[in-house]
Each structure stands twice: as structure tokens, then as C-alpha cells.
Amino acid sequence: MTVVHPISRAWITTGGTGAQNYDEFADDAEITQIIADNPRSALAIEMPHRAPGSVGRAFLDCLPDAAARLAQEQADGSYAAAADVVVLYRISAPGEPAAFGLWAMVDTDQISTSADEPGLVIRNEDVFIAKVRERVALAEALGTLLSPVLLLQTGKGEELHAALAAAVEAAGEPAATDVDQSGRTHAIWVVPEGPLQRELTALAGGGELVVADGNHRSLAAQTGGLPRFLAVVTTPDSVAIQPYNRLISGVPVDDLVTSLTAAGARVDPLPRPAEVPAKGTIELYAHGKSYSVSLPAEPGAPAVDNLDHALVERVLLRGALGLDPGDKRIAYVGGDYPAGWLRDEVDAGRADLAVLIAPVTVDDFVAVNLERQKLPRKSTWFTPKARGGLVLAQL
Template sequence: MSLIRPFRGLRPAPGRAGEIIAPPYDVMNTAEARVMVEGRPLSFLHVSRPEVDLPADTDPYADAVYAKGAENLRRMIADGVLRQDDAPCYYAYRLVMDGRAQLGLVLTASVKAYDENRIRRHEFTRPDKENDRVRHIDTSNAQTGPVFLVHRATAALDGVLDWASQGEPAADVVADGGVRHTLWVIDAAADIAAISAAVEALGVLYIADGHHRSAAASRVAAQRGGPADAEHWYFLAVSFPHDQVKILDYNRLLTDLNGLDAAAFKARVAEHFQIEPVAGEARPVAVNTFGMYLGGQWYRLTLKPGRVPADPVGRLDVSLLHQYLIEPILGVSDPRRDKRIDFVGGIRGLGELQRRVDSGEMAVAFALYPTSLEDLMAVADAGQVMPPKSTWFEPKLADGMVSHLLD
């Protein structure tokens, strides 16, 4: 079973992408989605967050919501707003944010390869979120949100994508937030063959973001069964070379000091960390260093020698901070469930950490050095999972740029 294959993408009609594409369904709540669709009747949020078209008190997991999403998708196809390509293609997809570009491949990935761990994961999934995506896929008979994959950079694949992206794009949109989304169709037989061979030679792909979407695709395929070449045995994804993808920091805040005053807390921290007050923000510049904001002051924490294990999960900064500080000193053993801890993606900046502590909402904040793609792949290769809230990827893929119909 090959890792990937081309597919007949469902795309915005020429000139309509700007009206259609939307942020991923899971980066906003219902109230925010309702605001985002105001004056935008073609926003893909009508498909991915269809509760926006139902009464305000509608349960977002009600049967009517999934049915409405399927209805909206069918209407956009019938109206010619979305059109399906006549023959299977790959697509080059470039994201540009703050002057930095990453160029990836839109594909469908093999569910069987995912089940066999050739498409590797690094997170646990939640059943409720899986169930939501299963119902969305099954009711709409489509995969409308791509899984974000990464692959080890290879000149063979980079070369084809670079060549493809020199031509006239099928869509070129600057979305809200200033991110530029550009798509090219790759339909030449020779290019398709070269891409398939280059990816197959890699042997494995890695899920960066979209664990619930890929797990849901696997469940839908198992439920439907049927021939191995059926569309539901493949799931929508975009894969980027690992040397172009940037992981941002994912920072931590705690509501209290677990009964300690500031002096006693710092004394406990000093058992495993060197503490140095700094002027301005203490943004970490290397692994095993952390920023801490406490009592109106930033501190640089440096883990003392001899405390970093060799295993791929234990050596992560998120693991080290938890092992030596958050659990033993602040008493948070389960960061997935403990309400005393919160997480802020690096896109918000360290100023957000300082603001929330200064407001009295939180007692202390920690800034982390970003996890590397090499560390993520090492964890996945070892068959392990990352601690919660270890990675924050920017920019985000757009929903609606390319979708995958399952019939």
C-alpha cells in the first residue's frame, strides 16, 4: 500500500477562494465563528462550523448541525462555487507569514499506512473530539479539514514543488491575519509519478497537527470497509518538509504557588535551576532554559547539569519543566485535567503571560524554548507521545482551499 496518492480535489471556483477559505474549524468557538461569518455567505465555516446557521442555543454536536454542514457543502457544489477536478492531481500549497514561506504538498494519505504506523503520531486523542470528526466526515461524505503532516526534506520532492510553484496559481489569497495562501494544481503525469516515488522513498510521514482528523478518517474507513482503492481509505493532508516548518513555544501559567510565598517558591526552584533576574522579557534562547514571570519580575531559569535523560520524551523542555518544577513544587500532576494550569501559544507573545500575571488572574508564568521538529519526529519514531500542549504550529492551513470527496 503506497503512502499517498493524487485525488480529485474539490476547490473554489476561479476567483472565489477569497470568499471561501476559512481558519481551521477548531481554532475558534461557536460565538467567534458566528462573528466571522457575518457578511460572508460563502465562508467555509458554514461547512466546518455549521451551527452558525442554526439557532444560538443549538448543541454544536446535535444531528442537525452535521446535516446542515452536509447541506451547505452540497449547495456550494451545486451552485458551482466549489468545483471538483476532472482527474486526480496533487497540489502545491505555499503559506507565507511575516515574510517566511513554507511550500507543501496537498495529497491524500493512506489510512492503512496510518494504521501501520507509517504515518506516525505523537499525541493522544480525545474520544469526544474523534467522534465529532467521524460524524462530520460520515455525514458530509467528505474530508474538509486537511491533516498537517511533515516529512524529512528531500531534494527530489522539493524540486517538483519548486517547479510547480513557478506557474500560474489556481488561488492566491491573503487571509485574515495577513497570511498568504497560494495553491497550484499539479496534473502532469510525469510530475505526479515523481512525487509519488519521492514520498514513497521516504518510508514514513509524521502528523504535526490533526491527530483527531486522521484518527477519525481511520474509523470511518474501518466502518465502511470495501475495496482498498475506495476514497475513504485515504485522508486529506498537506505535507511540508521539516526544515521549512516552524514550531512556536507553548507556554504555561499557574493560578497559585501551591501554598508557598514567593521567597519559598524561588528557594524550591533553585534546587534544580539557576535563577537570574533579567530586565525585560526573559525569552529562552536555547534548550534547558526557561523564562519565569513572578511578582512583576522576569527571571531566566537554567536547568542545572546532569538532569536531562536520554529518552526522547523525557529530554523535552516541557517534560523537564514538569518533572522538576510544575509537579513537585506546584503540585500539578495531570496537566491535561488540572484547572490550575493554563497554556498560551507563542503566537500571543510573552506580553500575554505578563498581562495575565499582572492582572492577578495567574500567579506565575513560564516561557519555554520551542520544541524542534527533530524532537517531534524522534518521539513519533519511538512510538511515544508528547506531553500535552508541546507544540504550536503557525501559520495554520485554511479549510476550504482543497477538500476530499469520498464518492
């Protein structure tokens, strides 16, 4: 019996509502501008306190606005209702292989976060509990889920990929398309109850599912007592991992080189601007200067504790800067923002330090998950990302 199920009460976009997920932004002002440019964007519902006219109000105080926006968009035809469906998903762009996925519901009680916790859905990163509470409150206010958890099918990934590609090829014109900020086209096709739906849900639930994106949303489903959560089940051939960097603000960094050297790090000035490095080193940028840094590993520690992102948390953030990784002065910046953008933020005085880190390799990601260990928070930026606001699940 599969852990992947049809969406009992779905709302399918008719166009214009798609959006980046709420946690993909380095600057909240970008969210406000997107909503101003497109009031139908799902971000206006997911982040109502960032909508024009609401900036400065508390998230919880804006939840009635979110519910009203959703009801209005359902009433005006921005979404079409559907029952007991799964939804085919293709993300494509010139020069890139197509990515495929399946929108569906997944059993929440299958989430596993440790080796002694049974379940086929593996969540692998630490989270920010304040964000989880916001997602729980939003789901309760709306009675609807707008953004999916991206799950990587590890057991039958090749079979699922082939089946999704074949189904899309035979599906005809999509129900809707949406173009994201990177120029990728997101297309969806609704699959009603029947043999194809049963085949796809069986393949999607045919092995361990790893949370590639949506650790907060999956924990919110658990915390909120939801029996199932909205997901896009995708395949290893459909994703890549990009860098996930950090910007630090409001912390003195004048003595950072001295502090890192005292902690056992090797710090070398760079004759060029800091860039995303190779695995095993990090690069820093502050006061117009760039450095290559080799952080000291902990002998005998599990491999996950000596990944570059873990060393940044332990040696740089906690040790040299005295910051908890959840500190608001740390901005976690995904791979959509290049190294030049991070350096510009420092040069403009909006940040004091840019920390550039090599992306986690797919091999490391798989190894950590098979051992049921947790990656440091915000260490994997999977691309392409599932688009929010295309398929909704009414609870």
C-alpha cells in the same frame, strides 16, 4: 508503490472559504467573530457550534447546520468539483522563503505510533480524545474532510521541495489564493492525472512521513475507519517550529513558587516581564510577577521525558498544580500569540498563570520521531500552517 494518492472526489475553493484550522485558537470567541465577518469561512462548517446564533449549543446538535452550510457552498459555486487530482500548494510572504506542499490522500493503515507498529506515517504526540470524537462525528455528518494533516517528508524532502517549486513555477496563474491572518498568501494549482501527478505522489510518499500538525485529524481517520485521510505533504525546508505556551485558569497559584522549590526546581525572580526562554528553562507570569524556572529532570529517563514540555506536564501541571494535562483549565496557546498577549490575559484576570516554554528544536523533533516516541501534547507549533477550506476531500 506510494502511500500518497490523488483525491478521488475533490472540491476546490473558488475563493473566500479559507480559514485557520479549528485548533489554532486560544479563545473560541475569535472563531465566532471570524464566522460573523465571513460566513463562507470553513470554520462555520468545522466549528458549527461557534457560529453566531449557535454559541451555547452542543457540537453534535449543530452538525446538521454544518452539513447544510457545506451543501449550500457547493451549490452556490464557492467550491468547484474535481476528480482524481492532487493540488500544488505554495505559502509565501515578503521576506520569507516560500513554503511548498502537495494536497493528496494518504493511506490510514500506514500510521505508526510506536516502534513495534509498522507504517510510514509517524504520529508523535498525545491527543485529547474528546477532540478526536468531534472530528469523527463531523466527517460522518459531512462525508467530507475540510482540514488536512500536515505531513513532513523526511526521506525525499529535498527532491520533493525542488519538484514542487519547479511545478509551481511552470503552473501559471493559481486556481485560487487566500491571505491568512499573518499576511501570508496561500495559492493552489490543480494537477490532473498524468506524469507530473505520478512524479509528485511518488516523491511525496518516498520516505517516512511525520505528522507535523493534525495528530487529532489523523487519529480521527483511524477511529472513523477511513481508508485514507486528507493531507498536505510538505518538506523540512518549508517549515519552522515556534513556541507552544500554556495559560492556566481557575487554579490557586499563590503557593506555586514554594511548591516548585519543594519539588526540586530552581525559581528565580526576573527583573523584566516573562518572555519565551532559551531551551532548558521555562518562564512564569502570575500576579504581575515574572520568574525563571529550571525544572528538575529525571535521571536515566528517555530524552523525550526530559524535554521542557514534558517537565512542564510532570513537575508543574501534575506535581505543583495537581492538574491532568487534559484539564479544561489549561489553554494551549500557539506561536501566533506573543508573550505580551499571554501576560495581558493574566493581567486582565482571564487567566491566573502564563507558562512560557522554548520551542522544541527540529533536531529534538526528528530524534523523537525516529525513535517512534511521543512528544507531550501540544508541544510543536509548526509554521506556516496549512489553511483549511481550500481543498476538500469527499469521502
